[in-house]
Amino acid sequence: MSKVLSIPSATSAEATAHFAARLRHETDVSDVHADLEARVPGLFVVDSRSLEAWQQGHLPGALHLPTGEVAARAAELIPADTVVVTYCWGPGCNGATRAALEFAKLGYQVKEMIGGYEYWVREGLPVRTGDDLIRRPADDLTAVSLGIVCGC
Template identity: 70%
Template sequence: MTADAIAHFAARLAFETDVSDVQAAIAAAAPGLVVVDARSAEAWEQGHIPGALHLPTREIAARAAEAVPASADVVTYCWGPGCNGATRAALEFARLGYRVREMLGGFEYWAREGFAVAGTLAQRDIDPLTAVAAGCGC
């Protein structure tokens, strides 16, 4: 049972990341990082992560090779935890042979934690239930 739990959680950490870790990677200019917003054009224009690449899931198979280097460390996101769009986008990248992770929490938690937002959506106040000023300690 312990070995199964270790394998399960190690696999999750290999294929999932969270908004705080993505923000830290962007701030550190992590080499090869490509953050992909898999949502519609309307959602993208409303708000997205600055520097992200807009590549809706339905376009990944056709456009990934021209838009994303094969050596990239791809992170996909969609709206939030109530949506599996980032999972579907990550699956498309994986099928194409990319190293890919899904960003848990999606754009919703990115904005709720008070990270920078591009687009027409006004920057929101930090949601005290999702972001702790001193960090969550994990």
Template identity: 60%
Template sequence: MTTAIDHFTAKLRFETDASDVAAALGSSTPSITVVDSRGDAAWAQGRVPGALHLPTARIETDAASLVPEGTPVVVYCWGPGCNGATKAALEFARLGYPVREMIGGFEYWAREGLDVETDDGIAHRTPDPLTAPSTVPVCDC
């Protein structure tokens, strides 16, 4: 039993989901910096509103000038079929930042009906009923 408790405690310490990130960003004093670790074309296609664009390959050299030391960071990439966010989280961890990975990535952010930002502004999305309840913005879990 202890092994399972340790595993799930660590998982929650290092992972978060789109709903929790949206709640944190919507608070009166957001306490996280959200980092999109995808490349330029993916960034242009859409992103979490207010996210910082910092592709994984540039984290080691650019993070310190963009993210204040000690700032909690949440990273994301495309989705659950991509380990780009894991690689980005590892880079931030190596630099000493408290970091979490947003499971589901941008795919589940968008599929849950959360706002998506592009260079043209904010788009309001309809939740995919296979990934999010259609009548409320949270799953009540």
């Protein structure tokens, strides 16, 4: 008996709805990097981690707003007609999900950056630490080597 087929797959219509919904709620580090590099207007990337984590390193162009402060400070920092992308440590952390929920409750359009800070770093993308901009070598388990994009 097949493990994969032991539960019937979704219909095409169900799968279309499911995957479209995921893409409305999530984005990935590569797409966020491209949009930050292009300076896409109306997009705010929010690091929802602690001050100590932020100081350890963060995405260039990100705004630091810990999850616990979103409800009180979002309106003063982020225009209501923008899209917010939240991130936290990585796939083992639900901090970005919690922050996204807080923004959604305030009426913002919001997406969560899957992979978080961990995958940003593992893909060899630039990280701001104080006044320095650093890059670690890309992990070939998460990014194509030699700086070539995956093409997905």
